[in-house]
Amino acid sequence: MSSTPSKPISTPVQACTPTLPGFTCGLDATLRVIAGKWKPLILYFLAQGGPTRYGELRRAVRDVSDKMLIQQLKELEADGLVKRTDYKEIPPRVDYSLTPLGLSLAEALVPLCTWGTENLDEVTRVFARREAGNGGGR
Amino acid sequence: MSSTPSKPISTPVQACTPTLPGFTCGLDATLRVIAGKWKPLILYFLAQGGPTRYGELRRAVRDVSDKMLIQQLKELEADGLVKRTDYKEIPPRVDYSLTPLGLSLAEALVPLCTWGTENLDEVTRVFARREAGNGGGR
DNA sequence: ACAAGTATGCACCTTTTAGTAAGTACTAAG
DNA sequence: CTTAGTACTTACTAAAAGGTGCATACTTGT
Numbered sequence: 001m002s003s004t005p006s007k008p009i010s011t012p013v014q015a016c017t018p019t020l021p022g023f024t025c026g027l028d029a030t031l032r033v034i035a036g037k038w039k040p041l042i043l044y045f046l047a048q049g050g051p052t053r054y055g056e057l058r059r060a061v062r063d064v065s066d067k068m069l070i071q072q073l074k075e076l077e078a079d080g081l082v083k084r085t086d087y088k089e090i091p092p093r094v095d096y097s098l099t100p101l102g103l104s105l106a107e108a109l110v111p112l113c114t115w116g117t118e119n120l121d122e123v124t125r126v127f128a129r130r131e132a133g134n135g136g137g138r
Numbered sequence: 139m140s141s142t143p144s145k146p147i148s149t150p151v152q153a154c155t156p157t158l159p160g161f162t163c164g165l166d167a168t169l170r171v172i173a174g175k176w177k178p179l180i181l182y183f184l185a186q187g188g189p190t191r192y193g194e195l196r197r198a199v200r201d202v203s204d205k206m207l208i209q210q211l212k213e214l215e216a217d218g219l220v221k222r223t224d225y226k227e228i229p230p231r232v233d234y235s236l237t238p239l240g241l242s243l244a245e246a247l248v249p250l251c252t253w254g255t256e257n258l259d260e261v262t263r264v265f266a267r268r269e270a271g272n273g274g275g276r
Numbered sequence: 277a278c279a280a281g282t283a284t285g286c287a288c289c290t291t292t293t294a295g296t297a298a299g300t301a302c303t304a305a306g
Numbered sequence: 307c308t309t310a311g312t313a314c315t316t317a318c319t320a321a322a323a324g325g326t327g328c329a330t331a332c333t334t335g336t
Binding site for chain 3: 307308309310311312313314315316317318319320321322323324325326327328329330331332333334335336
Binding site for chain 2: 025027029032040101107110123129
């Protein structure tokens with residue numbers, strides 16, 4: 001008994017088409033594309049900075065290693081989100097920019113960015129607690 | 139010479155506040171909160187289904203194990219996105235729902251979900267290629 | 277000649293994340 | 307008494323993700 005809560009919330013938040021060929025929903029598909037520690041940041045940086053040379057990007061996305069940056073850029077390129085331009089010069093000169101698809105994805109990231117900015121204090125508190133929690137843990 | 143490209147693109151995509159206390163930007167903060175294979179899906183399911191019992195949730199988010207589901211729910215709860223209600227009954231009865239903060243985050247996920255749905259064919263193609271690439275891999 | 281900068285590749289290792297399987301305390305059904 | 311169901315917990319293991327550092331081929335500056 002009891003069951004059948006049938007108590008939909010006031011704000012439905014519809015948009016997620018269920019049971020698709022390989023993904024649970026569109027959200028799932030998107031998340032797999034941007035999975036990777038640096039991808040959203042790269043996308044975001046390119047959306048704001050336009051075509052950027054490898055070295056610049058590396059200095060911009062601080063804390064990223066060569067291996068990681070190259071790897072993520074390769075995947076983004078293979079996924080059709082980023083365009084790599086090799087000027088075939090010596091010493092090497094290469095730059096990266098967003099494709100229209102990449103740009104549209106970067107735009108879809110904006111609300112997440114806004115949410116993070118608006119709730120920054122909440123989020124910061126949460127993470128402080130997390131780090132306090134495992135204090136000295138090993 | 140050469141340097142100073144100063145070549146901003148036509149579509150700025152502004153919204154990312156740079157250099158914050160612990161996060162690169164709001165986007166970074168958000169991504170850390172929803173990091174975890176099942177979190178966005180849980181958030182999304184709860185946004186659409188309202189208060190849901192543990193068992194239901196587990197059956198809804200297929201392929202998730204007890205360990206993972208519980209773990210992610212605990213983190214979401216600790217992060218103030220999900221509310222856990224324990225009815226203190228025997229046998230145990232517990233349900234989960236979104237807090238206002240969780241709901242607002244679920245709403246911010248909508249554009250990503252839309253993007254994924256709109257570009258589903260591109261994304262599907264990309265993943266097909268990825269899997270073809272490591273053909274026979276193990 | 278040597279150090280530094282350019283964009284990348286590769287091998288190796290550590291950390292993080294996820295999955296499996298079992299166990300707990302208790303009840304209701306058979 | 308056995309089985310199933312509820313909501314979890316814990317220990318162990320496998321796999322993925324990420325990091326470090328060295329190597330390349332070539333140029334320019336000291």
